[in-house]
Amino acid sequence: PESYRGLPLEVGTALARYVSSKVIPQQTFDEIMMTVRVLAARGPCNFLVFGLGFDSVMWKTLNHGGRTVFLEETEDWIKQVTGKNPDLEAYLVRYNTKLMDAGRLMDHARKNRNGKCRPVQAIRNSTCKIALSYLPKKLYEVDWDVIMVDAPRGYFAEAPGRMAAIFSASVMARSRKNGTTDIYVHDVERPVERQYCEEFLCRANLVEEAPTKRLWHFRLAPQLSGSSSKSFC
Secondary structure, eight states: OTTOOOSOHHHHHHHHHHHHOOOOOSSOHHHHHHHHHHHHHHOSOEEEEEOOSTTHHHHHHHTTTSEEEEEESOHHHHHHHHHHOTTOEEEEOOOOOOGGGHHHHHHHHHHTTTTTTOSSSOGGGOOOTTOOTTSOGGGGGSOOSEEEEOOSOOSSTTSOOSHHHHHHHHHHHHHSSSSOEEEEEEOTTSHHHHHHHHHHTOGGGEEEEOTTSOEEEEEEOOOOSSGGGGOOO
């Protein structure tokens, strides 16, 4: 058509980068395509990614024209990645959780599911121990259409674990006024990721599982305040 102006420079640059790169992405082709299909249908959209890495330019490019934000736990890594890719919007998150406390934190959330850890609330004001109430304030003003949880680290006892990311993604999705939220969680073969997904994102909302069994895709609708808002699943 006459209106076609060719491939956007951002897209062309990303393609060239990945064709010439020897770095292996964190996710497999099949896993990546699960998100690609949703971004193609929903984009341009608001895309929140927990984690920053060599694949971040790809995610930003796949959401061409939308807003893609990355949350990362390591300041030096942010400087390294954004130094090479200054167009990436990334923020430092200093998590106050540890993987070894996952069981205790789950108990806390269950005991307070009718109060501070309820499904529908302003996450920025939450006092729940697994609520990310310490993100940059402007991020709370956005209705995130797609959320990818592929960080923080969760493979050793002192690591932050993904408990807060999974819980907060669920609350963000349920607390918006309109529209569904597609949530992806990677590394669900690990027990903590799997348990927290089943507790806060719920099997009933699971729409797709990667052939690798390592990535789950959930779709959550807003949840009305009231008596029903006390239950996640």
